[in-house]
Amino acid sequence: xxxxxxVKGPSDAGPxxxxxxxxxxxxxxxxxxxxxxxxxxxxxPSRGAEEPGEGGxxxxxxxxxxxxxxxxxxxxxxxxxxxxxAHSLQAAEGDVIIELLEAxxxxxxTAVFLTTGTMxxxxxxxxxxxxxxxxxxxxxxxxxxxxxxxxxxxxxxKLSSEAAGALLQRFGSDVAGLSQALDQLxxxxxxxxxEVLARFRNRPDEPMWHYADAVADGDVGEALRRLADFLxxxxxxxxxxxxxxxxxxxxxxxxxxxxxxxxxxxxxxPKSYPxxxxxxxxxxxxxxxxxxxxxxxxxxxxxxxTAPDDIHRVTMERLTVALCLWYGGRGRxxx
Numbered sequence: 001x002x003x004x005x006x007v008k009g010p011s012d013a014g015p016x017x018x019x020x021x022x023x024x025x026x027x028x029x030x031x032x033x034x035x036x037x038x039x040x041x042x043x044x045p046s047r048g049a050e051e052p053g054e055g056g057x058x059x060x061x062x063x064x065x066x067x068x069x070x071x072x073x074x075x076x077x078x079x080x081x082x083x084x085x086a087h088s089l090q091a092a093e094g095d096v097i098i099e100l101l102e103a104x105x106x107x108x109x110t111a112v113f114l115t116t117g118t119m120x121x122x123x124x125x126x127x128x129x130x131x132x133x134x135x136x137x138x139x140x141x142x143x144x145x146x147x148x149x150x151x152x153x154x155x156x157x158k159l160s161s162e163a164a165g166a167l168l169q170r171f172g173s174d175v176a177g178l179s180q181a182l183d184q185l186x187x188x189x190x191x192x193x194x195e196v197l198a199r200f201r202n203r204p205d206e207p208m209w210h211y212a213d214a215v216a217d218g219d220v221g222e223a224l225r226r227l228a229d230f231l232x233x234x235x236x237x238x239x240x241x242x243x244x245x246x247x248x249x250x251x252x253x254x255x256x257x258x259x260x261x262x263x264x265x266x267x268x269x270p271k272s273y274p275x276x277x278x279x280x281x282x283x284x285x286x287x288x289x290x291x292x293x294x295x296x297x298x299x300x301x302x303x304x305x306t307a308p309d310d311i312h313r314v315t316m317e318r319l320t321v322a323l324c325l326w327y328g329g330r331g332r333x334x335x
Contacts, residue, residue, distance in 0.1 A: 001032055003106040004131030006113045010138040013116040019176035021136050025082050025112045028134075032110040034080035040068040044085040057092050069100040069109055079109045087117030094123030101130055139173035141210070147175050157182060159191060166196035169225070208234075208242045211320075216281065220324045227320050236304050236312050243323070244297060249278040251290055256282070289326035296322050 005028055009021045029039055042065050050059040058066070068081045083089075089097070101111065113119070113127055139147075145168055152159055159167075171177040181200060185191055211230055214223035230239060249266065256262035259279050263270040266278075285293075300319045304312055 001028070001110075002131045003032075003104070003110050004101060004113070004127055005110070006115065006127050006131055006133045007136065008133055009114070009116040009136045011116055012138065013136075014139070014174060017136055017139055018116075019179075020139070021114050022084075024134060024136065025114060028112060029080040029082070029110060032080070033078050034110055035077060038077055039080035039082055040064055042081065042083045044083060044088045046085075046088050047090055057096055059090075059093070062089070062093055065097060066100065069097075069104050069111065078107075081109065081111040082114070083112065084114045085116070086113040086123075087115040087119050089120055089123060091120040091122070094120035098123055098126045101126060139175065141168060141173055144168060144171070144173040144175055144178065148178055151179065151182065155182065157185075159185075160193070162193040163191045163196050166193040167200070170197065170200040172229075208239060211239065212242065212246055215320060215323045216284075216327050218324045218327060220321055223320050223324055224317060227316055231313065231316070236316050237301075239316065240297065240301050240304065244301075247290070247293055247297060249274065250281065250285060251294075253278040253282040254285070254287065254290065285327055293323060293326050 005025075007021050007024050007028075009017050013021070026036075030036075042062060045059065045061050050061060052059055065081060065083065068079055104111075111131075118124065119127065145164075148164060148167065151157070152164075167178060167181055171181065184199075185196075208230065211223060211226035214226050227239075252265050253262055256265065256279075259270050259275070262279055263272070263275045266275055268275050270276075296319055300315050303315050307315070
């Protein structure tokens with residue numbers, strides 16, 4: 001293992017991804033022989049926050065990295081440095097850290113950089129040269145389901161599939177929240193789906209394609225639930241923009257003679273996922289239903305921009321039901 005490690009998370013990392021990044025960092029530091037008490041954590045403030053300290057280069061929150069990299073542990077043990085939000089380091093701070101890393105004793109220190117963005121260019125190049133990169137991908141619900149199953153096995157925690165599904169409904173891909181929820185539940189009692197839904201009221205901050213997939217499947221009940229989840233954190237106009245882009249891809253796919261032509265119209269590669277997805281769904285919606293969807297989106301957009309906020313939700317619900325019927329053929333009744 002190298003003494004410099006870059007744990008790289010997705011740009012839209014949520015609590016689950018951040019928790020996984022920290023767990024990887026702690027595990028790597030332990031594997032390197034660093035005691036927990038010997039870890040110096042640097043929480044980098046945003047690039048516009050704080051003024052440099054007396055030295056004129058490093059901000060106060062970043063300054064502890066100097067003695068940590070220069071001297072190592074006072075007791076001769078390996079020193080660990082955990083730099084969270086390292087993408088927020090300023091360029092001048094990055095230059096100082098490069099000098100420290102190049103002069104550091106690899107047998108005395110281990111430095112872990114955690115990012116959900118891009119580090120200053122020179123620092124990023126130096127970290128890649130001196131160390132190794134571990135990438136944390138965006139967690140999806142199916143990943144969280146696998147995580148939950150493994151966690152329950154490790155804890156010897158018994159939970160029905162319905163109750164586990166309710167936990168995923170409430171927390172989505174937030175594995176940190178799922179872990180805390182399991183802490184609050186007693187595995188010795190019979191826990192039902194309704195009890196989970198009543199006890200945990202939060203809604204996951206989830207991507208819009210979950211909603212779009214439910215609409216495309218004609219699953220009214222699932223689409224309405226996904227809509228409710230999204231509106232806790234997002235605005236209806238965000239969803240409208242997403243739906244308009246989806247409808248445009250559907251219309252172009254219906255008119256395209258082949259996949260390559262569709263990719264050219266969309267300005268993407270034929271192998272890209274959005275292009276492949278639109279091509280697979282061509283023909284699933286008739287031209288008349290596509291026209292109805294376009295008209296409905298236009299009317300809903302006008303209402304959202306002119307009518308009081310009180311009717312925004314019902315507007316989106318009515319639009320959702322209609323799109324389920326047009327996109328999903330017969331549609332399925334809300335459950």
